[in-house]
Amino acid sequence: MGKGIVLGRFQPFHKGHAHLVEHALENFDQITIAVGSAQEEWTVDNPFSIQERTDMIEAWVTSNQYQDKVTIVGIEDINDPPNWVEHASNHHGEGTLVTSDEATKQLYETSEFPVHWVDLHEREQFEGWRIRQTCMMLSTVYEDDATRMVLAPSVPESIIEWLIANDGLYRFSQINSTPHAG
Known part of the structure; x- marks a missing residue:
């Protein structure tokens, strides 16, 4: 079944993210959770550090006994969309992007990276x-x-x-x- 890649900032990790990861786990053997904006912290949009986000995601992974299936990596922003997928791939590796974000889907598809689309899950509640x-x-x-x-x-x-x-x-x-x- 291969590897699925779930990309997000996870500020904080919420039930919409959990739905996306659980969907990925139903469709792929291994999942890489790629935590974007790794260099950002202590701002309104990015309150938590990469270590804090990793720790909270690990708490969720452990509570659901997914440790053998999930890897977490951080990815710093480069603010260069045309080169983002290549940059991110150096961190999350090959696989299939699992997303419900249209802009991210288009960015990866433009780079001919495989994408698995997931319909939004209660988007308004989980923004x-x-x-x-x-x-x-x-x-x-x-x-x-x-x-x-x-x-x-x-x-x-x-x-x-x-x-x-x-x-x-x-x-x-x-x-x-x-x-x-x-």
């Missing part, structure tokens, strides 16, 4: 910016049960527990999303 904004709101709520309840519809339990155990939500209170006026 990364929505989840990050929810985390921002929760960053000042110091009640773990409330955090679990609010994040449960969109974030896997193992990721919620990782965020709580590693004080991951506090990060959002430290990231300024608007320029300082004075």
Whole structure:
């Protein structure tokens, strides 16, 4: 069945990502989760470091007993779309891209890289910016049960527990999303 490649920023890893990886696991023997924007951290769009994202994804992989089937790699951005696939391939290797993102699909297909399309799974609920904004709101709520309840519809339990155990939500209170006026 070969190797599937799931590409994303995973800021944080959410149930939409989990759906994509689980779909890939149904169709491929091995999966490489390619974590993009590896050099980015501590920003509104990219709050977590590559190590933190790897750790949270590993927590999910372990909780689902996928360790023998999943490899995680980081890929730094080069901000050069025509050369992105070649650059990324040096990190994630050969295989088939598994995606629900149209722009990524087109980029890989243009480079004649095999693509396996997955229909979007509850896209509005699982948009990364929505989840990050929810985390921002929760960053000042110091009640773990409330955090679990609010994040449960969109974030896997193992990721919620990782965020709580590693004080991951506090990060959002430290990231300024608007320029300082004075």
